[in-house]
Amino acid sequence: MESVIANIAQIVALCRKEIIALLKDPANRVILIGPALIQSMLFGYAATFDLKQVPYAVLDQSHSAASTKFLAKLDGTGIFQREATLTNANQIAHVIEEGRVLMAVSIPADFAERLASNRQAPVQVILDGRNSTTAGAAAGYINSVTAGFNRERGAAAPVTVVRRAWFNPNLDSRWQIMPAMVATLSMLQTLLLAALSVAREREQGTFDQLLVTPLTPLQILVGKAVPSVLVGVLQSTIVLLIVRFWFEIPMAGSLWLFYLGLFGFTGASVGIGMSISALSLNMQQAMLYTFLVIMPFTLLSGLITPVRNMPEVLQILTYANPLRFGVDLVRRVYLEGAGLFDVAHDFVPLVVVAALTLPLAAWLFRHRLA
Amino acid sequence: MTEARSSVVIEELCKRFDGPDGEPFAAVNGISLTIEPGTLTAFVGPDGAGKTTLMRMMAGLLQPDSGSLHVLGIDLNEDPQAVQNRISYMPQRFGLYEDLSVQENLDLYADLHGVPQDVRQERFARLLHMTDLARFTDRPAGKLSGGMKQKLGLACTLVRVPDLLLLDEPSVGVDPLSRRDLWEIIEQLIEDEGLSVIVSTTYMDEAGRCDHVFVLNRGTLLAEGTPDALRRRAHGLTYMVTPRDGVPARDLQARLIDAPDLVVDAVPAGGQVHFIRQPESDETRLKDLLSDCEPQRREEELEDAFMLLLHQHDAPDEDATTPPPLASQDVAGPAAEHGDGPVIFVRDLVRRFGDFTAVANTSFDVQRGEIFGLLGPNGAGKTTTFRMLCGLLPASSGELQVAGVNLRTARSAARARIGYVAQKFALYSNLSVYENLDFFGGAYGLRGSKRRKRVDEIIQQFDLDPSAQSGNLPLGYKQRLAMAAGLLHEPEILFLDEPTSGIDPLARRAFWRTITALSQAGVTVVVTTHFMEEAEYCDRIAIQDAGRLLAIGTPRQVREESGLDGGHMNEAFIAIVEKARAEEGQAREAA
Numbered sequence: 010m011e012s013v014i015a016n017i018a019q020i021v022a023l024c025r026k027e028i029i030a031l032l033k034d035p036a037n038r039v040i041l042i043g044p045a046l047i048q049s050m051l052f053g054y055a056a057t058f059d060l061k062q063v064p065y066a067v068l069d070q071s072h073s074a075a076s077t078k079f080l081a082k083l084d085g086t087g088i089f090q091r092e093a094t095l096t097n098a099n100q101i102a103h104v105i106e107e108g109r110v111l112m113a114v115s116i117p118a119d120f121a122e123r124l125a126s127n128r129q130a131p132v133q134v135i136l137d138g139r140n141s142t143t144a145g146a147a148a149g150y151i152n153s154v155t156a157g158f159n160r161e162r163g164a165a166a167p168v169t170v171v172r173r174a175w176f177n178p179n180l181d182s183r184w185q186i187m188p189a190m191v192a193t194l195s196m197l198q199t200l201l202l203a204a205l206s207v208a209r210e211r212e213q214g215t216f217d218q219l220l221v222t223p224l225t226p227l228q229i230l231v232g233k234a235v236p237s238v239l240v241g242v243l244q245s246t247i248v249l250l251i252v253r254f255w256f257e258i259p260m261a262g263s264l265w266l267f268y269l270g271l272f273g274f275t276g277a278s279v280g281i282g283m284s285i286s287a288l289s290l291n292m293q294q295a296m297l298y299t300f301l302v303i304m305p306f307t308l309l310s311g312l313i314t315p316v317r318n319m320p321e322v323l324q325i326l327t328y329a330n331p332l333r334f335g336v337d338l339v340r341r342v343y344l345e346g347a348g349l350f351d352v353a354h355d356f357v358p359l360v361v362v363a364a365l366t367l368p369l370a371a372w373l374f375r376h377r378l379a
Numbered sequence: 380m381t382e383a384r385s386s387v388v389i390e391e392l393c394k395r396f397d398g399p400d401g402e403p404f405a406a407v408n409g410i411s412l413t414i415e416p417g418t419l420t421a422f423v424g425p426d427g428a429g430k431t432t433l434m435r436m437m438a439g440l441l442q443p444d445s446g447s448l449h450v451l452g453i454d455l456n457e458d459p460q461a462v463q464n465r466i467s468y469m470p471q472r473f474g475l476y477e478d479l480s481v482q483e484n485l486d487l488y489a490d491l492h493g494v495p496q497d498v499r500q501e502r503f504a505r506l507l508h509m510t511d512l513a514r515f516t517d518r519p520a521g522k523l524s525g526g527m528k529q530k531l532g533l534a535c536t537l538v539r540v541p542d543l544l545l546l547d548e549p550s551v552g553v554d555p556l557s558r559r560d561l562w563e564i565i566e567q568l569i570e571d572e573g574l575s576v577i578v579s580t581t582y583m584d585e586a587g588r589c590d591h592v593f594v595l596n597r598g599t600l601l602a603e604g605t606p607d608a609l610r611r612r613a614h615g616l617t618y619m620v621t622p623r624d625g626v627p628a629r630d631l632q633a634r635l636i637d638a639p640d641l642v643v644d645a646v647p648a649g650g651q652v653h654f655i656r657q658p659e660s661d662e663t664r665l666k667d668l669l670s671d672c673e674p675q676r677r678e679e680e681l682e683d684a685f686m687l688l689l690h691q692h693d694a695p696d697e698d699a700t701t702p703p704p705l706a707s708q709d710v711a712g713p714a715a716e717h718g719d720g721p722v723i724f725v726r727d728l729v730r731r732f733g734d735f736t737a738v739a740n741t742s743f744d745v746q747r748g749e750i751f752g753l754l755g756p757n758g759a760g761k762t763t764t765f766r767m768l769c770g771l772l773p774a775s776s777g778e779l780q781v782a783g784v785n786l787r788t789a790r791s792a793a794r795a796r797i798g799y800v801a802q803k804f805a806l807y808s809n810l811s812v813y814e815n816l817d818f819f820g821g822a823y824g825l826r827g828s829k830r831r832k833r834v835d836e837i838i839q840q841f842d843l844d845p846s847a848q849s850g851n852l853p854l855g856y857k858q859r860l861a862m863a864a865g866l867l868h869e870p871e872i873l874f875l876d877e878p879t880s881g882i883d884p885l886a887r888r889a890f891w892r893t894i895t896a897l898s899q900a901g902v903t904v905v906v907t908t909h910f911m912e913e914a915e916y917c918d919r920i921a922i923q924d925a926g927r928l929l930a931i932g933t934p935r936q937v938r939e940e941s942g943l944d945g946g947h948m949n950e951a952f953i954a955i956v957e958k959a960r961a962e963e964g965q966a967r968e969a970a
Contacts, residue, residue, distance in 0.1 A: 015824055022821020026807070026814070033809050214805040218864075221769050221799040222822040223791045375773075 019224055023232025027206070031236065040198070045244040048194050049187070049251045058182040060146040066093040066104045066113040073121030079132070082158055083114070088150055105137050112136045112147055124162075176261075176344045187252045188343040189312050191245050192271070192335035196278050196306070199241035200299050203282025206233045207374065208295035226371040234279050234367065241275035242268070252343075261346030270342060270352065273359040274335030280366030281331070287373030306332045328358045335359070384452045386543050386575045387414040387437060392446035394432050406432040408598035409446070414577060414591070419569055421586040422579040423685065424595035425883025430579035431471065433595070434547045437577070438468040451542055467541035471548045473532030477521030481512055481531055484520050488535040499538075506534040509564050524758050526557025533564060544568075546578040550585065554756020554924075555911060555953050562588060583682040584949070592681075594688055601688045606681050613683035616643070616658060618674040619651045628652050629750075629916045633895040634668065636888060641665050644686040644888065647915040650935055655683050689885060720783075722747045722872060722903050723768065728777035730763050737763040739926045741777075745905060745919075747871075750898050752917035753907040754952065760926040761907045762876065768905065769799050769874050782871045795823065798865030802877040804857045808850025812843050812860055816867060823868035837863045855886045862893070866902075873897065875906040879913060891916050911948040924956045 031037050065083075069076050083089045092110045095101065101113045115133040123130040134151055136144040177184040210216035219229065249267075252258050260267075281302065289295035309316070309323060310332035316324055327333045334355040341347040394407040407429040414420050422430045435441040437450055439459030448455045450462045475484055485506070489499050507513040510530040515523065520531060529549060536544070546565070550558040562585065568574050578589070586592045587606045594601040594609070602609060622631040628647035635645035635654050641664060645654035654674075656665060665674075721744035730738040738760045745751045753761040766772040768781060770790045779786045782796035806815045816837065820830040838845050841863040849860060858878060865873055875894075879887045887910075894904055894916065906917070914920045914934050921931040930937045934948065941951035941958075 015826070018826050019822055019824055022818055025821075026810070026818040029814055030807055030809055213808070214801055214803045215807060217771055217801055218799065218805040218819075219822070220771055221794055221797065222819065223795040223824060224822050225791055 016228065020228050020232045020235075023224065023229065024235050027233060027236040028239075031240070041240060041243070042247060044198065045194055045247045046251070049190055049248045050255070052190055052194075053183060053187055053251070053256050056186055058142055058146070060143055060150065061088065063089050063112065063147045063150065064092040064110045065089055065147075066095055066101065066110045067091055068095040068098060068101060068113065068115040070118040071116045071120035075121040075124050076116045079116070079120075079158055080114075082154055083151070086150070086154060089154075101135055105135065108137070110137075111143060112151070114151075183256060184258055184344065185340075186312070187256055187258055188340050189336045191248045191252060191343075192274055192332060192339050193307060193310070193312055194248050195241045195244035195275070196332055196335070197299075197303055198244055199237060199275055199278045200282040200285075200303060201296070202240055203234070203237040203279045204285040204289070204295040204299045205292055206237065207283065207286035207370075208289040208292045211289075212291040220375065226374045229374060230283065230367060230371040234276075234283060237279045237282065238272065238275050241278065242271055245271050245275070258343075260343050262342035262344075263346075263348075266347075266349055266352070267339065267342045269349075270335070270338035270355070273356050273363075274331055274338065277331035277359045277362040277366070278335075280363040280370065283370035284366045284373065287370040306330050309333070310336050312336050329362060331359055331362055333358075384416065385413050385449075386416040386451055387412075387577070388447075388449040389413070389433075390447045392433075392436065392448055393444045394429075394436060394441065395444055396432075405598045407436070407443075410595075410598070410600050411446075412593060412600060412603065414575075416575050417573055418575060418590040419565075419588070420575075420577045421589035421592045422577070422595055423581065423583065423586045423592060424579075424601075425581065425689070425885070427597065427883065428595040429598040430595055431547055434468070434545055434577070434579055435470075438466065438545055439463050440468075465542040466545060467536045467539070467543075468545040469532055469536040469547060469549060471551060473529070473535065475520040475528060475532060475535070478519055480517050480519055481507075481523070482516040484531060484535055485538060489538040492539045494539050502538060506537060509567065510534050511560070524557075525756070526553045526560070529553050529557065529561060530564070533561065537568070540572055540574070542575065544574050544576045546576065548579050548581070550580065550582060554759070554909070554956075555949050556956055557756070558582075558585075559953065583680070583685055586685075587681045594685060596689055596692050599692075601692050609684045610679055610681050611684075613655060613679040613687050615679075616655050616687070617653070617677050617679040617683050618656060619648070619653050619677045620669055620672050620674040621651050622672060623670075627918065629891070629895045630899070631669075631672070632916075633892055636892055638668050641668055643690050644683070646888075646912070648912070649915070649938065653677065655687060686884065689883075693885060720747075721745060722749075722782055723751075723905070724778070724780040725768075726778040728764070728767065728779060729775045730760075730767060730772065731775045736926050738767070741923075741928045743921055743928065743931055745872075745903060747903055748898065748901055749918045750894065750904045750906065750916060752914050752920040753905070753923065754909070754911060754914055754920055755907075755923035756909060758925075759923040761923050763926075764923070765874065765876055765905070765907050769797060770794050795868065796871050798868070798870035798873040800858070800861045800865045800873070800875045800878060802880065804849075804861060806849050806857075806861055806864055808848075810849055811845065812838065812847050812849055812852075813845035815849050815860065816845075816864060819864045820867050825868065833867060837867055854882055855889065858882070858886075858890065859893075866897075870902070872903040872905060875904065877907055877909065879908060879910060887913075911952050914948050922952060922955055924959060927959070929959045930955050 031041075067080060069080065080091075084091060093100075093104050095104070095113070098115065101115065104110050105113060113135045115135065117131070117133070120130050120132070132155070134148065136148060138144050174180045207216065210219060224232075253260055282299070285298045285302070286295055289298060308314075309319065309327050309330055311327075312332070316327055316333060319327070338352050338355045341352055390411045392407055392410050393405060395403045395405050398404045410429070410433065422428075422433065424430055432441065436443050436448060436455070439450075439455050439462050443456075451465055453462050455462055476487065479487065482503075485503055489503075494502070504513075507516065510527075510533065512527065512531060512534065515527070520528060523531060533546075533549065536546075549565075550561055553561065565576060565578070566588070569576060578585070580586055589606065591603065592606055592609055593603045602612070620631070622628050628650055632645045632647045632652045632654075635642045635652060641657055641660040643655040643657055645652055647653075723743075723745035725744070726742045728738060728741045729736065741760075741764060753764060755761045763772065767774050767779060767786075770781070770786050770793055774787070781793045784793040784796065786793050807818070810818070813834065816834045817830065820834050825833055841859050843856070843860060843863060849857070852860060862873075862875075879890055882890070891913070894906070898904055908914075914937070917934065919931065919933055920937055922929045922937065930940050932940070937955070938948070938951045941954040943951050943954055
C-alpha cells in the first residue's frame with residue numbers, strides 16, 4: 010500500500026509540473042481557450058450546407074403571363090435572387106462560367122401555349138455542377154417551387170411525399186456539424202499538446218534529467234497523459250457550452266455518457282499524440298507528424314461525408330481513427346439521446362487505439378535514441 | 380599602400396543586445412584598439428567577453444550601435460561589401476554542408492568566392508596536404524570528426540588568399556591533437572603568405588603564440604601587449620607549494636582559494652598547488668594559511684597574468700554571474716554509509732551504434748568518495764560511457780554496476796542512488812527555482828513535509844533565490860541549481876557531464892571549489908571534461924580516445940605513463956593518444 014501511494018505521489022508531482030509549466034506561459038494560457046472559442050463561433054456561423062441564397066439568371070423567351078407568374082414564384086421564395094435577365098441562349102454559358110449565378114432558368118417560347126393546351130411545358134434549368142452539394146440543393150428547391158406552381162394550377166400529383174426529419178426537424182446542417190465540433194476542435198490541440206510534451210523535453214534536454222530520476226516509463230506516461238487529457242476535455246467543454254447555450258442546439262442525451270465518450274476519445278487521441286512525441290526527436294518533427302495525421306483524421310471521420318460512402322478498404326482503416334468514433338459518439342448522444350448500450354460499440358476501437366499507442370509511447374521513451 | 384596602414388582601427392565601439400531577462404546589456408562596451416598588419420593577433424577572454432561580437436562587427440555581419448570601425452583602411456559603415464571582398468571570416472561553427480563531400484565543400488566555397496579554375500588545383504592540393512584531409516576527399520563532411528571538420532572549415536575559408544583572416548574560436552571543442560595541428564597550419568600560412576590573422580580564443584597557450592594579445596572581459600578591453608609584456612604583470616606573485624603527504628592538492632587549493640584577501644588564484648598542478656598571491660598580502664597570515672608548507676617561487680605564465688587581470692576587473696563590483704563558492708560544512712553528504720568496495724564497477728563495457736563502436740571493451744572501478752574524471756576529446760566515447768553509467772543508454776554488452784545495483788536489471792533502483800547534472804541546463808526554464816526543486820523532490824519520491832524541508836534546506840545550502848525564474852538565472856547560478864536538483868535526494872554518486880564547458884575561468888574555480896566540498900562530505904563524483912588541466916582536481920582519471928580506454932590512474936600515474944614527468948596534462952594527453960594511435964597503426968600494418 011505504501012509503495013502504491015509513493016508511486017502515485019511521484020505521478021502527481023509530474024502532473025503538477027506539467028500543469029504549472031503549461032499555465033505559466035501567458036501565450037499558452039491564451040491558446041488553451043482562444044482557438045476553441047473562436048473556431049466554434051466561426052464554424053457555427055460559416056460552415057453550413059444550408060443554401061440561403063441562390064443567385065440565378067433568367068432567359069424568358071415566352072414573355073407571357075404564365076412565365077411571369079412562374080418567375081414571380083421563384084423570386085417570392087426569398088431564396089432565389091435574380092442576378093441577370095438574359096436575352097439569348099448564348100449568354101447562359103457566360104454567366105455560369107463567371108460564377109455570377111448558380112443556375113440559369115430557361116423558359117421556352119411555347120411555354121404559355123403548352124400550358125394553355127394542357128400539355129407538358131418543360132422548363133430548362135442549367136446548374137453549376139462544380140459544387141455538387143449546392144447544385145443539388147438548388148435543384149431541390151426549384152423542384153418544390155415547381156410542385157407548388159403545379160398544385161395551384163390544379164394539376165394534382167398522384168403521389169405526395171410528406172417529410173419528417175427526426176433528431177433535426179429542420180434538417181439544419183448546423184445541428185449536424187456543431188455537436189461533432191465538440192470532438193473535432195479539441196482533437197487538434199490535444200494531439201499537438203501531447204505530441205509536443207515529450208518532444209519539447211527532448212529538444213531542451215530536460216528529458217534526460219527526467220529519465221535519470223527513479224520514475225518508470227509508465228509513471229512518466231501517466232504523468233504526461235493526464236494533463237493532456239484534462240486539457241482536451243476542458244476544450245471540449247468550452248465548445249459544448251457554446252453549442253448548447255449560444256447556438257441553442259438542444260441536447261437530448263445524458264451528460265455523463267457524453268463525458269465518458271469524450272474521455273475515451275481524448276484518451277485515444279493522447280495515445281496517438283504521445284506516440285508521435287516519443288518518436289520525434291524535436292518539436293519540429295512532432296508538429297509535422299501531427300499535421301500529417303490530423304487532415305486524414307478529420308476528412309475520414311464521417312464529420313462531413315459519411316463513412317459508409319468510402320471504399321471498403323478505407324472504411325476498415327478508419328477503425329484506427331479515434332475521431333470517427335468520437336464524432337459518432339458525441340453526435341448520437343447529443344442529438345439522438347443514445348444510451349450507453351447504443352454507443353458501446355464506439356468505445357471498443359477507442360480503447361484498442363489507446364491500449365496500443367500508450368504502451369508504445371512508454372516503450373519508445375527509453376528506446377528511441379537520439 | 381595598404382601595407383603601411385593598420386589593418387584594423389576601432390574607436391569607442393559599442394554594441395548592445397537584449398538579455399534573456401529583457402534587460403539590455405553591452406556585449407561590446409566602448410572598445411578602442413589598433414591592429415598592425417602582418418601580425419598574428421589574439422583576442423582572449425572568458426565566454427561573454429565580447430570576442431564574437433567584435434569579430435562579427437569586423438566582418439561586417441553586425442552593425443555597431445556607436446563608434447567607428449575601419450578594416451583595411453575602409454570604413455565598415457560605408458562600404459561593408461568592399462571589406463568583405465578582402466577578408467575571410469571563419470565563425471565558431473563553420474557552415475559546412477554535411478551531406479557534401481570534402482572536395483565538394485571546397486569546390487562550393489571556391490565557386491562562392493569566384494576563385495579562378497587555374498588557381499584552384501594548386502590551392503586545393505596545398506590546403507588538403509596541410510590539413511591532412513587528402514585521404515578523405517570523398518567522405519561527406521558530416522562523417523568527419525570534430526577536429527577534421529574544423530580543419531576543413533579552415534581550408535574552405537582559405538580557398539582564396541585574403542588580406543585579413545578572422546578566426547572566431549577555431550579550437551573550441553577540438554581535441555588537443557587537432558588543436559595543435561590547427562595552429563601549425565595557421566602559423567605556416569602566416570610564414571608562407573604573410574597573412575594578417577586575428578584569432579579569438581579562451582586558451583592561454585594559444586594566446587601565448589601570438590604577436591599581440593588583447594585581453595577582453597565583459598565587453599571592455601582590460602589590457603594589451605605582447606604575451607611577454609602581459610606575463611610580466613604577474614611577476615613576483617607566482618608561487619607553488621607542495622601539500623603534506625596524504626593531503627590531496629585540491630584540499631590545499633580549496634583552502635587557498637577561500638582566502639581571497641591573500642591569494643588571487645590557486646590551481647592544483649602535478650600534485651602541487653600553483654597560486655598567485657595578492658600583491659600586498661600579509662606574510663605571516665599567508666604562512667598560517669599554508670600551514671608551514673614552504674612555498675617556492677615559480678616563473679609566471681600568461682595564464683597567471685590573465686587570472687590576475689580578471690580578478691582585478693571583477694573584484695570591485697559584485698559579479699552576479701559567478702556565485703561565491705560553497706564552503707565544505709554547508710554541503711550535505713550522502714544519507715548513510717553503504718559499506719566498502721567500488722561504488723561503480725565496469726567490466727568489458729561495449730556500446731555499438733550500428734557498425735560503429737562508440738565504446739570498446741572498457742573496464743574500470745570507481746572507489747567510494749573519489750573524484751573520478753573521464754577525459755577525452757569530443758567523440759572519444761566519454762559521453763556514451765557516461766550515459767550508460769547514468770542508465771540513459773543501455774549497454775550492448777558487458778557488466779555495469781552502479782551503487783551496488785546492476786544497471787541492466789534494476790535501473791530504477793540504481794537511478795534513485797545517483798544524481799545527474801547534464802552538460803546543458805536541463806531543468807525547466809519557465810518554472811521557478813522552487814517549483815523545479817519541488818518537482819524533482821517529488822520525482823525522487825520525497826513527499827509532504829519531508830520534501831518541503833529538504834527543498835528549503837538545499838535552497839539555503841546553495842544560496843538560491845526560490846522565486847527566481849530558472850531560465851533567467853546567470854549561467855553560474857543555473858549550474859548551481861542543476862547541482863542542487865541533482866543532490867536533493869542525497870545520492871551516493873553525483874554525475875557531472877562537461878560541467879565546465881562554456882563557463883569562464885572564475886566560475887570554473889568556484890565550481891571545482893564546490894566539488895571539493897562535496898567530496899570532503901563523502902559524495903562520489905564522476906565528471907567528464909575536455910579541459911585537460913581539470914584532471915588535476917581528480918583523484919583518478921581515465922583517458923579515452925576513439926572509444927578505447929587508453930590510460931587510467933592518478934593524474935601523476937597517467938603523466939608518468941606518458942613519459943613526460945612534470946609536464947602539462949595537455950602534453951601528457953597528446954603523448955598517450957599519439958602512442959596509442961601509432962601502436963594501432965603498426966598492428967594494422969602487421970595484420
